[in-house]
Amino acid sequence: MCVLCGEFVSGPHWTDRNHEDAVRAGSISEGEYQTLRRRGRIGRAGVVSAVLKHYGLKLDEWSGARYVLRNKKGRTEIVGDLSGVWTAAEKMLGFAPDPLDMSLLEKMRT
Amino acid sequence: MKSKKPITIVTGFLGSGKTTLLSRLPVGTEGVAVLVNEFGEVGLDHHLLRRVNERTTLLGNGCVCCTRREDLVESLLELLSMESGGEVRELRRVVVETSGLADPAPILFTIFEHPVLRHHFEIDRVVATVDAVNGNLHLDANPESTKQVSAADFVVLTKRDLATETEAHALETRLQNVNPAARILHSGDDINALFDHDVTVRDAPEAPSDPHSGGTDSVSLTFDGAVDWAAFGVWLSMLLHARGEEVLRVKGMLDVGETGPVILNGVQHTIHPPDHLDEWPDGMRGSRLVFITRGVAAGEILASLEAFAGLLGASPLALRAVEAPDADR
Numbered sequence: 258m259c260v261l262c263g264e265f266v267s268g269p270h271w272t273d274r275n276h277e278d279a280v281r282a283g284s285i286s287e288g289e290y291q292t293l294r295r296r297g298r299i300g301r302a303g304v305v306s307a308v309l310k311h312y313g314l315k316l317d318e319w320s321g322a323r324y325v326l327r328n329k330k331g332r333t334e335i336v337g338d339l340s341g342v343w344t345a346a347e348k349m350l351g352f353a354p355d356p357l358d359m360s361l362l363e364k365m366r367t
Numbered sequence: 368m369k370s371k372k373p374i375t376i377v378t379g380f381l382g383s384g385k386t387t388l389l390s391r392l393p394v395g396t397e398g399v400a401v402l403v404n405e406f407g408e409v410g411l412d413h414h415l416l417r418r419v420n421e422r423t424t425l426l427g428n429g430c431v432c433c434t435r436r437e438d439l440v441e442s443l444l445e446l447l448s449m450e451s452g453g454e455v456r457e458l459r460r461v462v463v464e465t466s467g468l469a470d471p472a473p474i475l476f477t478i479f480e481h482p483v484l485r486h487h488f489e490i491d492r493v494v495a496t497v498d499a500v501n502g503n504l505h506l507d508a509n510p511e512s513t514k515q516v517s518a519a520d521f522v523v524l525t526k527r528d529l530a531t532e533t534e535a536h537a538l539e540t541r542l543q544n545v546n547p548a549a550r551i552l553h554s555g556d557d558i559n560a561l562f563d564h565d566v567t568v569r570d571a572p573e574a575p576s577d578p579h580s581g582g583t584d585s586v587s588l589t590f591d592g593a594v595d596w597a598a599f600g601v602w603l604s605m606l607l608h609a610r611g612e613e614v615l616r617v618k619g620m621l622d623v624g625e626t627g628p629v630i631l632n633g634v635q636h637t638i639h640p641p642d643h644l645d646e647w648p649d650g651m652r653g654s655r656l657v658f659i660t661r662g663v664a665a666g667e668i669l670a671s672l673e674a675f676a677g678l679l680g681a682s683p684l685a686l687r688a689v690e691a692p693d694a695d696r
Contacts, residue, residue, distance in 0.1 A: 271479075271604075271638040271639070272599075272604060273599075274641065275596070275629070275640075275641050276643070277640065278640070292570055295599055297596075300595075300597035300598075303597075304598045304601040304678050305601050308574060308601065318554070327494055335587045339600065339601065339605075340604065340608065341450035343604065343605055343608035344399055344608070347608070353608055353609040354609065355605075355606075355609035355610065356606045356675070357606070357609070357610060357663065357671050360463050360602075361674075362670060362671060362674035363674075364672050365674040365678075
């Protein structure tokens with residue numbers, strides 16, 4: 258558990274792990290790794306927002322360690338990774354956003 | 368840095384020949400630890416043989432595949448401390464045998480999530496044994512058997528000598544249809560290859576000849592261009608959150624516009640840390656992905672990817688089997 262925020266720390270989500278081995282093997286520098294990691298997270302937040310806007314939700318990346326999910330009534334949830342994002346979205350919406358849901362796909366196409 | 372130690376998982380239905388397969392492990396292989404479920408008649412005279420009692424902890428979100436195998440954590444940590452304490456010279460590989468009714472997903476989850484283990488071990492491959500005589504029966508009657516085959520990278524057909532040629536052949540076709548990404552071996556083949564790090568398991572998946580096999584559905588697909596990795600990660604994690612228990616397997620390589628592909632391998636909710644390669648194996652550029660689903664039609668996956676094409680930057684194309692030689696089962 259993180260002593261500062263009281264949050265349980267689990268292993269990094271697989272989407273956050275793509276350059277992990279490269280930096281451990283020394284083929285990219287620590288700074289470069291942080292840049293790539295942050296860039297990936299910001300990119301994913303943008304994609305999530307593009308999908309969840311159909312449900313009235315928006316996701317922002319915050320400081321390379323957190324994501325902030327908001328709805329239009331101002332409710333926010335702070336989570337660590339994409340797995341947390343989907344769980345939080347499910348909590349806010351009352352159902353899990355489903356990429357196989359035909360009505361969502363219809364909106365995505367237009 | 369030292370590379371991670373490979374783990375081979377041997378799974379297979381009750382009586383399908385897991386123990387027999389293990390007993391044929393090359394004798395005297397040094398540095399190979401074996402974790403078995405029960406001491407049977409394994410002729411393994413091995414001080415690195417450990418018995419583990421399956422002990423699971425269900426995590427908060429209550430999904431069956433996200434359970435942690437505490438027994439396995441303990442045994443693997445013990446092996447690590449034996450190595451650092453000098454009791455074992457070098458631990459080169461660990462072979463984990465699952466019980467016949469086990470779902471392999473929790474084992475993968477355990478290794479990927481554990482704060483210590485994930486830096487020391489990697490799941491190298493999952494081997495499933497299937498009995499040539501009763502295999503069809505197991506696949507029909509037991510969802511566990513289908514899960515095991517879907518999770519496998521190698522399927523070993525055992526007791527081939529007890530089955531007729533047609534039976535064995537039909538079963539083989541069925542297995543390939545259930546899991547187009549697996550390589551099928553016969554127990555008579557050189558099984559050393561299964562425990563050898565150099566044998567690559569990164570084969571491009573074949574397109575299934577009959578994708579609707581035994582309650583599962585599978586689709587092999589490619590994309591008409593490079594895929595945005597961030598968008599794909601979002602799509603897949605969203606799919607797995609909503610439909611994780613219906614997506615039995617995701618495997619393949621993805622062209623993300625880098626010099627090499629991203630190797631993707633997932634069993635239910637559990638995704639291997641994606642491996643970014645520097646170059647394309649056999650020089651052929653192009654995404655190749657297989658989805659094995661149950662309760663979700665392959666067409667739904669394609670339709671979803673198609674709708675996400677704007678975000679992904681490429682459209683999916685289903686790969687069709689070129690020929691279906693054994694379609695008349």
